[in-house]
Amino acid sequence: DTEVTQTPKHLVMGMTNKKSLKCEQHMGHRAMYWYKQKAKKPPELMFVYSYEKLSINESVPSRFSPECPNSSLLNLHLHALQPEDSALYLCASSQADRGTYEQYFGPGTRLTVT
Amino acid sequence: RKEVEQDPGPFNVPEGATVAFNCTYSNSASQSFFWYRQDCRKEPKLLMSVYSSGNEDGRFTAQLNRASQYISLLIRDSKLSDSATYLCVVNKNTDKLIFGTGTRLQVFP
Numbered sequence: 001d002t003e004v005t006q007t008p009k010h011l012v013m014g015m016t017n018k019k020s021l022k023c024e025q026h027m028g029h030r031a032m033y034w035y036k037q038k039a040k041k042p043p044e045l046m047f048v049y050s051y052e053k054l055s056i057n058e059s060v061p062s063r064f065s066p067e068c069p070n071s072s073l074l075n076l077h078l079h080a081l082q083p084e085d086s087a088l089y090l091c092a093s094s095q096a097d098r099g100t101y102e103q104y105f106g107p108g109t110r111l112t113v114t
Numbered sequence: 115r116k117e118v119e120q121d122p123g124p125f126n127v128p129e130g131a132t133v134a135f136n137c138t139y140s141n142s143a144s145q146s147f148f149w150y151r152q153d154c155r156k157e158p159k160l161l162m163s164v165y166s167s168g169n170e171d172g173r174f175t176a177q178l179n180r181a182s183q184y185i186s187l188l189i190r191d192s193k194l195s196d197s198a199t200y201l202c203v204v205n206k207n208t209d210k211l212i213f214g215t216g217t218r219l220q221v222f223p
C-alpha cells in the first residue's frame with residue numbers, strides 16, 4: 001500500500017497566523033520530503049528528512065519550519081507567510097535505503113495566504 | 115541549460131493513437147529515472163521507473179539511452195483517462211529528484 005496522507009486538504013491563513021501542515025506514511029519509508037508546487041510548474045524541493053534527521057534544506061525562508069517527530073510523521077510549521085507562498089504543498093516519502101529512490105506523494109495541502 | 119528538459123506540449127491526440135514523449139538530462143552521473151503523471155490539481159503519481167534495458171507496463175513503454183542521456187515514454191492505444199501532465203524525473207543523488215517541467219497530453223474522443 002503506497003499511501004501518504006496529508007492534512008488539511010485546504011488551508012487559508014492570514015499573514016500573521018501560525019499554522020501547521022501534517023503528513024503521515026505507514027510504509028516503513030525512512031526518507032520524507034516537503035515540496036512546494038505552483039500552478040503549471042513542477043514540484044520544488046524544500047526539505048528532506050532521512051532517518052528522522054534533516055538532510056537537505058533548499059535555502060527555504062525561516063517562516064517555513066519542518067519537524068519530523070518520528071519516522072512516520074512530518075510536519076511543516078508556517079508563520080508570517082507572504083501571499084506568494086500560496087501554493088500546493090506536497091509531502092512525499094521513499095525507502096531511503098533502496099537503490100531506486102522512488103518517491104510517493106501525498107495528495108497535498110492547497111494553501112492560500114491572504 | 116536545464117538539468118531535465120521536456121517538450122511542454124500540449125500533445126493533442128485522438129483516442130487509440132500512439133504518442134511518444136522524450137526527455138533529456140544533462141548530468142551523466144544520474145542514476146535513476148522515472149516517469150510520473152500528474153492530473154490537474156492533484157499530486158504526481160509514479161507511472162514507471164525506467165531501467166537500462168527498457169521496461170513495459172501494459173500500454174506504456176519506457177526506454178533509457180544513457181549514451182545520449184535521453185529517456186522516452188511511449189503510450190499505445192491512448193485513452194481519454196491518459197490526459198494528464200507527464201513528468202520526467204531524474205535522480206541526482208540519493209535524496210534529491212530533479213523534475214522536468216512536464217509534457218501535457220490531451221486525448222480527445
